[in-house]
Amino acid sequence: MQTQSMERMESNVRTYSRSFPVVFTKAKNARLTDEDGREYIDFLAGAGTLNYGHNNDHIKQAMIDYLATDGVIHGLDMWTAAKRDYLETLEELILKPRGLDYKVHLPGPTGTNAVEAAIRLARVVKGRHNIVTFTNGFHGVTMGALATTGNRKFREATGGIPTQGASFLPYDGYLGESTDTLDYFEKLLGDKSGGLDVPAGVIVETVQGEGGINVAGLEWLRRLEKICHANDILLIVDDIQTGCGRTGKFFSFEHADIKPDIVTNSKSLSGLGLPFAHVLMRPELDKWKPGQYNGTFRGFNLAMVTATAAMRKYWSNDTFERDVQRKGRIVEERFQKLAALLSENGMPATERGRGLMRGIDVVDGDLADKITAKAFEHGLIIETSGQAGEVVKCLCPLTITDEDLLEGLDILEASVKTVIGQ
Amino acid sequence: MQTQSMERMESNVRTYSRSFPVVFTKAKNARLTDEDGREYIDFLAGAGTLNYGHNNDHIKQAMIDYLATDGVIHGLDMWTAAKRDYLETLEELILKPRGLDYKVHLPGPTGTNAVEAAIRLARVVKGRHNIVTFTNGFHGVTMGALATTGNRKFREATGGIPTQGASFLPYDGYLGESTDTLDYFEKLLGDKSGGLDVPAGVIVETVQGEGGINVAGLEWLRRLEKICHANDILLIVDDIQTGCGRTGKFFSFEHADIKPDIVTNSKSLSGLGLPFAHVLMRPELDKWKPGQYNGTFRGFNLAMVTATAAMRKYWSNDTFERDVQRKGRIVEERFQKLAALLSENGMPATERGRGLMRGIDVVDGDLADKITAKAFEHGLIIETSGQAGEVVKCLCPLTITDEDLLEGLDILEASVKTVIGQ
Amino acid sequence: MQTQSMERMESNVRTYSRSFPVVFTKAKNARLTDEDGREYIDFLAGAGTLNYGHNNDHIKQAMIDYLATDGVIHGLDMWTAAKRDYLETLEELILKPRGLDYKVHLPGPTGTNAVEAAIRLARVVKGRHNIVTFTNGFHGVTMGALATTGNRKFREATGGIPTQGASFLPYDGYLGESTDTLDYFEKLLGDKSGGLDVPAGVIVETVQGEGGINVAGLEWLRRLEKICHANDILLIVDDIQTGCGRTGKFFSFEHADIKPDIVTNSKSLSGLGLPFAHVLMRPELDKWKPGQYNGTFRGFNLAMVTATAAMRKYWSNDTFERDVQRKGRIVEERFQKLAALLSENGMPATERGRGLMRGIDVVDGDLADKITAKAFEHGLIIETSGQAGEVVKCLCPLTITDEDLLEGLDILEASVKTVIGQ
């Protein structure tokens, strides 16, 4: 595999080619193939972008069919038949069945653009600048979104400009099991000199992906919604990594039976890995004036075509949801066993997650790296997350076959055993 | 044409569907077709995103072929054969022939992401926070990029957070013909109490698209480069709208024979309207640490496949360049005549532009709106730009046929005449 | 008493003339006299500025003697004999006996100027922008200091500019008795994605005056110092209200036996109520370049003359300290009784404080207002603090006579009883 040209020409900023230093050429559902023909089971799946697998035939065909008609590919935010299909399908298959009546903002086609739009809208609507965000939250790296993202790696690389407009509060569980961190939030809201500027909105992930598969309790989420309502604060659920079925429901917040004021989706939204994002908002919040937020690639038509195909294929009934939940339990059980195994061998570890978004916290980032490096040797692509990379996480395609899922889990188990010398 | 669902469901933020309230279904090179079968000549071309036309068959076929092999569509920033082809082709066909040895950063796939990466890199490299930008500049709307964008519409919609990190200076010509605005810049740089924080970088468009087709003189650009060099400031050319041949050269700065330290490209870079962007930088500036700037859709493989096809098709020799320049002269001549016609009728107007990026400044935004509205009635999609929308601009595909180009120009002429009552 | 001219001409921003709507003409030690000749016992004492009483004869005489020699009154930061006396006396009587070897920065003559200098120095020294501050902290209202001040009243009156450069953490006791809030701080410091930018410094009041006479535990302060040392963070004690003997020691941090890196003093520093402030810093932190921070009234000579006189009179031995502690115990005992009385009558109240900085938290701001209003009727000037003005506080002159102290406490007790209907 020839990699010199890439090593020479690509910026040092590259990351995944360091963990997986091979050249990939093909990909199908949960398998990637490198240039030498070696196959890998993919438990990373574009960091949650490929919920429906690589090169999903059904979705891809819809795009190819569209291309064959010379359908509009790029149309800024002009009206197209593809957009109409997308919006109507979203309404029919996703929103209405869940009792939601959101309006849709199509910003630039990435998660960070959606987050910037969401928090800006909250500010405009409420006339306040502050956004509450949580420890270990990740919401993007453009300057507006970065203010809500906890990672020092990004925060310290702004070249001398502090972020502004957000306050961090402890996420569920951050202060230990005996403390409900929302007590702190509620106390600050009622405290005229507590230093918390009354926020326009709260942005939260129901499960923190980059932050280490930290799972917010459903009761905690419900209380968060209540606090927001009681204090005239907008609740923004960033469902970019958790959405599109990842946790076993289309929206991750369905588990808690809450209705956020604003929702962001991206990553798996297009269904095929195409750049795409939308912001959903309660209709009465749509205070945007024409063109107040824009972007050249807003409303990318190919992505709307594939997203529509994905919704029709997977979200017309609850079969897919139930299958994701079933697979989630398989991973959960195997991860619990691995965590137990590690703990028994003096390396305290815990399993956590929701649906097919699961991790093993092995506490030590070096240990986690050893496990994932060994797994890659054995043909499994799996990554870590968490503040020190201490959580081995599974974000496999939701469409993974049981065979691949089990093989991947077997490889992971073998890798763990090798690393701990068993 | 059924539009109610879109009117109901899409956010008020939508814009182009207000100017062109029809539903488009098909598009080919310089023609769009609406649901009723009506055709329109497209002088907007995705605001400069479709330099090679809608559904360019050559480029599209490359994508379809790639899809047929189950090539990696989304791979985060992992190494793929598609990326290798892209980088090597860029080096061989674009950089080397122009004496450039840039390294390539693949950020999130939009212009604003590229701009955020570019200015952040400048800050990191120089250890200074300030970026000089120019009146009427447009560089994106995420918070970091917005600081360098002049439009009040966006700047006043941040919901209570002032932008930070940029200082505006007058663009070439802003203070009238007799003043070289770089005198002011140079004076401020040498003034210890002038209030200008010594900038890390200067970001500039060689022709301001959104700002009103304002054309920087080649001598002004050369002097700007000299000032930057003399003061240890990085020169960033934002070639997002001006690049990929729009002005008659691949990079717009080739006309001035300067070599920016950092370059941003997006819009037409993929060749097919797919979201894509890169940042080019002198190799010694690549101070990024792994992962310090990221984004889920960085290095979008489909776009790299199409971008490679576009480069091979159009940039292997200078045929295409010369054809763009030829067409540019056609538009220039016709626009000059229209400007003269308007002026003769008491509506002072001027033509300006470079290559196929041209406008008629009719001074009055309402007049410009009337002209473009009339043109749309007659089957021409054309938009305005400038601080008050006072410039009717042509950003037609560079691949437009002469027939379509002339027909479009005829429609525009007829529209002008109708509006002024001739 | 004629007040119309003041009501007409003075800005609405005025406050204390609303609580005490009389015209004062004379003042001596702990007594103020209004224009009608009525006397008031002063438990406010310039919000802690008059530790040595109004018109302290000893201190005043030093100033008058100096004036008689035509000593330099205003000399920018030039060397004067008055400055030399001040620095040498500070070293001899205050610093050396306490084992401190601070250097002295004389900024503009107010607390907020000193705080701006202190936090700016911390940033310059450490090359980091963030300052940790605490809930209910008050450190001034100029924009730099305001970032560290919790009060919404000020934070919301910036006219559209969010403060920047500070992160609020919970003060000792803020999360209840069972939680050591420094656990949270320490966890955040070790968390690479917790959202806390590693601070240059921590600014803390050992007892929060404006915040409601919240008292940091001595063990908590010691742990805070340890955390700072372990993480290369500067510890800044804002001793503006707590210093100059208010808590029973010259510096309030002496109780905890810690040595802050930077200390701010103002308020009672001049001894006579003259504007004055200094910043003390460990010598190795003095990274200021000449003139990097200035102000016309830095090093106000009259204040240095009076401050010197105050040190000589009250700080040559521990007599004064012990007397303050004795009086503090008197107030403590009486306040505890009043708190008990309120609690017994269904109004839960608690006493707290250190030295002669003491308060009764009556929970309800309206109740506190009624008590202080009634007290004023009876001839006692006493104010509230806390986020809702719920704490009746005593900041009487440290030099108050026992007679006046007891009379003031009797008035307060009578006022409480009247208000609760006893």
Place this chain on the structure above:
Amino acid sequence: MQTQSMERMESNVRTYSRSFPVVFTKAKNARLTDEDGREYIDFLAGAGTLNYGHNNDHIKQAMIDYLATDGVIHGLDMWTAAKRDYLETLEELILKPRGLDYKVHLPGPTGTNAVEAAIRLARVVKGRHNIVTFTNGFHGVTMGALATTGNRKFREATGGIPTQGASFLPYDGYLGESTDTLDYFEKLLGDKSGGLDVPAGVIVETVQGEGGINVAGLEWLRRLEKICHANDILLIVDDIQTGCGRTGKFFSFEHADIKPDIVTNSKSLSGLGLPFAHVLMRPELDKWKPGQYNGTFRGFNLAMVTATAAMRKYWSNDTFERDVQRKGRIVEERFQKLAALLSENGMPATERGRGLMRGIDVVDGDLADKITAKAFEHGLIIETSGQAGEVVKCLCPLTITDEDLLEGLDILEASVKTVIGQ
């Protein structure tokens, strides 16, 4: 003269003791005396703080008399007879005769506190965050004021926080004689994408003291006022250094016959060098809520006593004004001759100023330093200003005797001649 203790204990930030490394002990009108009994004529006068001279007997006696009655020295912002006298005298002697009906805000007692209050009020009133300020402007160094101050020395010493909330525009004359810099301001105001956020206010010095005795033309000031009125922008004149008679009128803007919306005064306001400041505002702008801006030393009573005495002594009629103007002409003539002498000797120099605020721009900061150093040797205290310290400036007491004025000018002339070798 013993200086070791000061050298050891005072922060490196000290400045004037570097230019004038002696210990001063006494001062009277325009003369300072050092510890060895040597006298110096003072052309610095506390950087414009001692318009009425050192130890002005009349003013000092008023303070001593007040102290003798045990008048309130420090009373926060409570009503006192001293405050009433101050406000009534200000109204009677200063405001009414000039047709002004300002309300008075008494912020913390320094210029920077007044500027922070003034610009914050403008923002609150207009609901916009931006303040236009000018190249070479100096308005203080606390973070809010610093945003409007041009000096890099301060701007680069914030430790990593960019200032925010202000835009710099070229001061009168900055772009050469043929350019009216207000053309640029007016163009930007009318330009929807010029990058200038519509300002709440404009802050301007009519003569820039620290900036190099740059004198705004009276016509320019009138046009600035007109532009502000036409665009609903508040005009703030920072009269801290230029006020209290320095330019030959009480307010420096009287020369231009304009009426600013907001005015700041400090420096010579107390008349005796005591810290003091006020903000004057048109009554309808007084949107402050009680306590929204505060400070311990607001409304310093001793300073109000001395300020009242100064107004009564010098501003009951126009005798003083006329005398200042007369002396100004003396300095002007002598400075013109010195400038001519320098120019004739190959060192181009120009005189400029208004009233007794005058400078010789010798272009070269080193040359200026040599002249002032030589002058100090000869017994004259005189300082430089300007971005590179290139302007030798005279800010002598307005009460200087003709003898001292002429002696000082003679010393300066001799110093210039020595330096240029004549």
